[in-house]
Amino acid sequence: xxxxxxxxxxxxxxxxxxxxxxxxxxxxxxxxxxxxxxxxxxxxxxxxxxxxxxxxxxxxxxxxxxxxxxxxxxxxxxxxxxxxxxxxxxxxxxxxxxxxxxxxxxxxxxxxxxxxxxxxxxxxxxxxxxxxxxxxxxxxxxxxxxxxxxxxxxxxxxxxxxxxxxxxxxxxxxxxxxxxxxxxxxxxxxxxxxxxxxxxxxxxxxxxxxxxxxxxxxxxxxxxxxxxxxxxxxxxxxxxxxxxxxxxxxxxxxxxxxxxxxxxxxxxxxxxxxxxxxxxxxxxxxxxxxxxxxxxxxxxxxxxxxxxxxxxxxxxxxxxxxxxxxxxxxxxxxxxxxxxxxxxxxxxxxxxxxxxxxxxxxxxxxxxxxxxxxxxxxxxxxxxxxxxxxxxxxxxxxxxxxxxxxxxxxxxxxxxxxxxxxxxxxxxxxxxxxxxxxxxxxxxxxxxxxxxxxxxxxxxxxxxxxxxxxxxxxx
Amino acid sequence: xxxxxxxxxxxxxxxxxxxxxxxxxxxxxxxxxxxxxxxxxxxxxxxxxxxxxxxxxxxxxxxxxxxxxxxxxxxxxxxxxxxxxxxxxxxxxxxxxxxxxxxxxxxxxxxxxxxxxxxxxxxxxxxxxxxxxxxxxxxxxxxxxxxxxxxxxxxxxxxxxxxxxxxxxxxxxxxxxxxxxxxxxxxxxxxxxxxxxxxxxxxxxxxxxxxxxxxxxxxxxxxxxxxxxxxxxxxxxxxxxxxxxxxxxxxxxxxxxxxxxxxxxxxxxxxxxxxxxxxxxxxxxxxxxxxxxxxxxxxxxxxxxxxxxxxxxxxxxxxxxxxxxxxxxxxxxxxxxxxxxxxxxxxxxxxxxxxxxxxxxxxxxxxxxxxxxxxxxxxxxxxxxxxxxxxxxxxxxxxxxxxxxxxxxxxxxxxxxxxxxxxxx
Numbered sequence: 001x002x003x004x005x006x007x008x009x010x011x012x013x014x015x016x017x018x019x020x021x022x023x024x025x026x027x028x029x030x031x032x033x034x035x036x037x038x039x040x041x042x043x044x045x046x047x048x049x050x051x052x053x054x055x056x057x058x059x060x061x062x063x064x065x066x067x068x069x070x071x072x073x074x075x076x077x078x079x080x081x082x083x084x085x086x087x088x089x090x091x092x093x094x095x096x097x098x099x100x101x102x103x104x105x106x107x108x109x110x111x112x113x114x115x116x117x118x119x120x121x122x123x124x125x126x127x128x129x130x131x132x133x134x135x136x137x138x139x140x141x142x143x144x145x146x147x148x149x150x151x152x153x154x155x156x157x158x159x160x161x162x163x164x165x166x167x168x169x170x171x172x173x174x175x176x177x178x179x180x181x182x183x184x185x186x187x188x189x190x191x192x193x194x195x196x197x198x199x200x201x202x203x204x205x206x207x208x209x210x211x212x213x214x215x216x217x218x219x220x221x222x223x224x225x226x227x228x229x230x231x232x233x234x235x236x237x238x239x240x241x242x243x244x245x246x247x248x249x250x251x252x253x254x255x256x257x258x259x260x261x262x263x264x265x266x267x268x269x270x271x272x273x274x275x276x277x278x279x280x281x282x283x284x285x286x287x288x289x290x291x292x293x294x295x296x297x298x299x300x301x302x303x304x305x306x307x308x309x310x311x312x313x314x315x316x317x318x319x320x321x322x323x324x325x326x327x328x329x330x331x332x333x334x335x336x337x338x339x340x341x342x343x344x345x346x347x348x349x350x351x352x353x354x355x356x357x358x359x360x361x362x363x364x365x366x367x368x369x370x371x372x373x374x375x376x377x378x379x380x381x382x383x384x385x386x387x388x389x390x391x392x393x394x395x396x397x398x399x400x401x402x403x404x405x406x407x408x409x410x411x412x413x414x415x416x417x418x419x420x421x422x423x424x425x426x427x428x429x430x431x432x433x434x435x436x437x438x439x440x441x442x443x444x445x446x447x448x449x450x451x452x453x454x455x456x457x458x459x460x461x462x463x464x465x466x467x468x469x470x471x472x473x474x475x
Numbered sequence: 476x477x478x479x480x481x482x483x484x485x486x487x488x489x490x491x492x493x494x495x496x497x498x499x500x501x502x503x504x505x506x507x508x509x510x511x512x513x514x515x516x517x518x519x520x521x522x523x524x525x526x527x528x529x530x531x532x533x534x535x536x537x538x539x540x541x542x543x544x545x546x547x548x549x550x551x552x553x554x555x556x557x558x559x560x561x562x563x564x565x566x567x568x569x570x571x572x573x574x575x576x577x578x579x580x581x582x583x584x585x586x587x588x589x590x591x592x593x594x595x596x597x598x599x600x601x602x603x604x605x606x607x608x609x610x611x612x613x614x615x616x617x618x619x620x621x622x623x624x625x626x627x628x629x630x631x632x633x634x635x636x637x638x639x640x641x642x643x644x645x646x647x648x649x650x651x652x653x654x655x656x657x658x659x660x661x662x663x664x665x666x667x668x669x670x671x672x673x674x675x676x677x678x679x680x681x682x683x684x685x686x687x688x689x690x691x692x693x694x695x696x697x698x699x700x701x702x703x704x705x706x707x708x709x710x711x712x713x714x715x716x717x718x719x720x721x722x723x724x725x726x727x728x729x730x731x732x733x734x735x736x737x738x739x740x741x742x743x744x745x746x747x748x749x750x751x752x753x754x755x756x757x758x759x760x761x762x763x764x765x766x767x768x769x770x771x772x773x774x775x776x777x778x779x780x781x782x783x784x785x786x787x788x789x790x791x792x793x794x795x796x797x798x799x800x801x802x803x804x805x806x807x808x809x810x811x812x813x814x815x816x817x818x819x820x821x822x823x824x825x826x827x828x829x830x831x832x833x834x835x836x837x838x839x840x841x842x843x844x845x846x847x848x849x850x851x852x853x854x855x856x857x858x859x860x861x862x863x864x865x866x867x868x869x870x871x872x873x874x875x876x877x878x879x880x881x882x883x884x885x886x887x888x889x890x891x892x893x894x895x896x897x898x899x900x
Contacts, residue, residue, distance in 0.1 A: 061532075063533060217498075240504065242498075243499070247535035368514065379560070
């Protein structure tokens, strides 16, 4: 045995110390997790003391405890939001029945698949981000990266808990496999496409946390409606942590934009070359990064028509975003939803049964939420008296999954010929040269209170600490 | 204080739409469902929020931690909040006064309690300096008159003196302005403030709101035995972020000439008042024009000392400014006897020298400060920019804790006994 003190090291509210089977499973898994963290976790960070937020309970006092921690010793806890004995299933065929505390046999395979798919994204993003610490634009940003990394680690724990607790031997094997797949590995890749892409620079990181972690938010929100109560309660708590990830993305991009606008006004030019020469990232490049991350992320919602989505909903496994706030019948039988498809070179709307289109419903909710944040970025540009505006590309732009996969559609939604597409797609996505330029700016700045020249400082520090607080002690 | 009015004032909890990322954490964590949202904003229902603070630390952005003193009847509705792109500005003391809210009357404000003291002390929860400020005056304070004049019925004062009390020839000027109230009753105490109503109307045709200034003179007048008061007014040329902006009221006041008439309201404030019993010690910590009430208290003690009828306690002053040239009353201050007042000056922008702040001085003088903190006859006053408050209270805490005085006990006693007063803006 590892000699690992579970009651102390794994803060939990699942009665871990008395659940021998679960304890034994985690005892097997935990050393492998630490090996995984050492091998592919944040590079060169072993000795750092990082000012991190740790959850020690789910109440408002306990879930955000700040202090210096070595990441390897982070207390990856297992938390479920408080249960409600009277909770009922509120959508699908089982509506009105009591929620499940155990996995019903007939839904076992689907639930396992849902949990494994969600769980797989958590270690994947840690792997994608492992080199970013070497080029952090500030100590503040470095700390935020590490916070995200440890919380993705905790989210993995959350999913592994469900697998261990509720899925027996299959669950244990799946939990092992979560540590074996590897982002970008040709032979054993992560399950979802976006999680095999590289996160090569901090602009990509901010875009990833803004868009791709927002996919996480919507998936977790849909799962937090689940009839399988432990899944609902665990994802509900994960959402509180996910909020910080999106904050890092939204404020990160916003600070890049703020700095760019400042530089544009200083050099009195909107010429991308002049902005680049002054050491900032031109708004056009930011737009191309946005196009890329947005289109890759909306693929994550899956096919626009999916019988699996219908099954997941009707059987109560996965609801819609904010299911309980919606005022329809929560059964959706006989209702329709509009999806896009290409007919003789034109994008047209088509009515399909809503149950089959639930991936599209969730994608559209995501799009609305994403656009709102892009609007807030535009306010930064507007305040600087610059005419440029960022835009999310059309839903059909650069898609790889669903009916729109491989369609040649411009960011503004205009269908294109093969020739047009060949030239325009390049102009709309980050080129190798764009990426090389952004990479050339990525120089490590980690003196407290100092920031790289391509990004503005944040409005306030973490946990009301000053911006020049020593968020990371390198020892 | 008008008790009938107190119940009608709230500290309204608001979310800053400029910083909020609409993550839903606050709404999901709120135990009383006070928070809701639409596609644009997250908002707080004033009539439901009970100020339990459960949403404060989970918020990833800090946008959640905004509070506005509001008359209950004027509390922002959720419909109003849903339309905001930015938070509305704080109501000025003048605007509040017209609504019947006393400027110094925080005692009646239902401000949510900060996290329990032990948690705040261990640093696990963000330190909330404001929570340690007293809402009651010292036991030996004189009775304060408040709200004798409001915007509907201001009184008129005549300017009888106006001069720059910082070193001449420097950019940042602070003026010492003396106003005579003639035969109108305007009894004041050291630590109180008044409102000045600039003449004219704003772009929307509404009269300008009043600006609040601390009184810099003692109770028996700038000139003893006369019905006059003095103010310390900095000519505002830039905002807190350093952007150029011409302060309407401050420039109006600094440009006043002897003989000019001004509209004044007040007096305001019933807790930031000095102790009057023999051997009571006063620790004063201030920056810039936050020195006004300190000048008033010091001058009152100096006059008492001169009369030979008062057995004085110690006076300890920590005074910060950007440079010596910008320090108001630097000249007269130097002339005060050392056995009367212990003066410590901190300059944060002296060229070629490291930045020093009042809290640095406090830590240097820990031994003397501790001796005073141990004396139940010691009263502390903090006045200056908002940003100094946390640093000063944290320094007090550290000095106390290092000397083995648990802040948990001391801080609570200072607050309950009206011995720590915070006035920041």
